[in-house]
Structures are given as structure tokens and as C-alpha cells.
Amino acid sequence: MAVVTAARSPLRFNPQKAPHLFFILIVTLFCHTPVCFPQPAAKHSASMQNCDSLYNQRADIIKSREAITCYERIFAATPGDEIAVRLAKSYYWLGTHASKDKQIELFQKGIDWSKKAIEINPKNAGGYFWLGVNNSKYGEARGILKSLFLVGPIIDSMQQVIAIDPAYEYGGPYRVVGRVYFKLPRFAGGGIDKSIENLKKSLEYAPNVSTTHLFLAESYMAKKEYQLAQQELNIIISTPAMPGLEPEFNADKEEARRLLAKVKKKLED
Secondary structure, three states: OOOOOOOOOOOOOOHHHHHHHHHHHHHHHHOOOOOOOOOOOOHHHHHHHHHHHHHHOOOOHHHHHHHHHHHHHHHHHOOOHHHHHHHHHHHHHHHHOOOHHHHHHHHHHHHHHHHHHHHHOOOOHHHHHHHHHHHHHHHHHHOOHHHHHHHHHHHHHHHHHHHHOOOHHHHHHHHHHHHHHHHOOHHHOOOHHHHHHHHHHHHHHOOOOHHHHHHHHHHHHHOOOHHHHHHHHHHHHHOOOOOOOHHHHHHHHHHHHHHHHHHHHHHHO
């Protein structure tokens, strides 16, 4: 019969190993959590990358809608201001490419997600920026004269962005303010000079953004300063797209060519 000696007994107490055994016991009893045992990277970041990848393909409207569904799924699981900002931005993009009967609904969703981002984090510049942008497009969809009450909130939103991060979205707050002054009737506070001033300020932060040059060209055209407008349009045509802004650049380039033909005709008259 085999005999288990004291030296080989697994129940023998060893004072030298006591602290180590005690630690293992405590961990086993109380530490079944990610704090105690490092877990693999959360699926959240991987999912976010998937959503961002879909949004980067937004020129395909189906991909744009899929990106929204993807972001909403993440927000439902782990609400956060950055996800809300992405949703506000995505609904803005979808609204600008929707039929007129769908635009108000989509821009309203962009407004709602912007407000959600601000509610979660009042210091997130993106919440205020996309709130102002979606409000602006919502107003255009309703009609400028019907939406003059939105002008104050739009300007206020951009002032908030300037206070937090004036370079946000490539000098975005100044670009939006410049466009608002361009669109507004003079009796309601609009003014081409104010538009040009703000658009130039936007270009100080991001000199290669095609949309800013396009807006500035249109403001110069409104002042009948066609040579300056021509310069801005030629910049768009001769400058490559900024990485990540290819869909916007392609649309701007097409519009720049159309406007350039009109400007050349004016210069020849």
C-alpha cells in the first residue's frame, strides 16, 4: 500500500509560501472582475472603428445609413458624447443628400443628437458645432424667412465652439458664421463683408478646405468682385482633396467648375 509521507502531502503548511497562498485565496474569492484580471481590449473601440469606416464611405448613401445604425447601436450600449457627435454629423450628411420632404426630419435628428452630446459633456465643441450646422440646414429646409428665429441660436452655438476650440472642423465655426451672413437678408443682419471676414478667418485655421474657398468665391461674386472669386475657384480646382474630405471635395470641385464658367463670362462682358 502506498504511503503518503508528510513531505509529499499537499496539505502540509509551509510558512514560506503562506503569503503567496493567501493572495491567491483572496483573488480567487473576490476578484472575478476586470479590475483584478486584465481583460482583452473591449469590443467598443473595434466597433467604433467599424462605424467610422462606414462613415468614411459616406459618398455611398447606403454606407452612410449603415454608419448611423452602427453608431446608434454603440450609443445604446455605452452612451458617450463623442458617439452622439458622430451621430449628429452623420444625420447632417444624410440630410444634405436627402429629398426635400425628408430633410427636416433628418436635420431634427441631428439637432437632437447634438443636444445629447452637450448634455453629456458641455465642453465638447462638436456638440455645439453640429447643433449650429443642423439648425442652419433645418432653417434652410423650412425657408430662410420662416426660420429667422434660429439665427441667434446658430451664432451662439458657433461662439461656444470658438470659446472651446476655434479650429474645430477646420476653422468650422467661422465658416458657418460666414455662410450665415451670406445667406441672411440684409434687413435681418446679413452682410457680404461680414461673410468674407469670417470666411477668411476660417482659412487661417485650414487654408486648403475646398468648402471654405467655395463659400468665399460665392461671397465675392455677390460683391461682383469676379477676379477674386476666380482666384478662389481656381484654388479648389488645382488643390488636391484633404484626406478624409474626399466626398465634400468632389462636390465642391464640380460646383467650382460650374461657377468658374459663370465668372469667366462676367469677366469677358
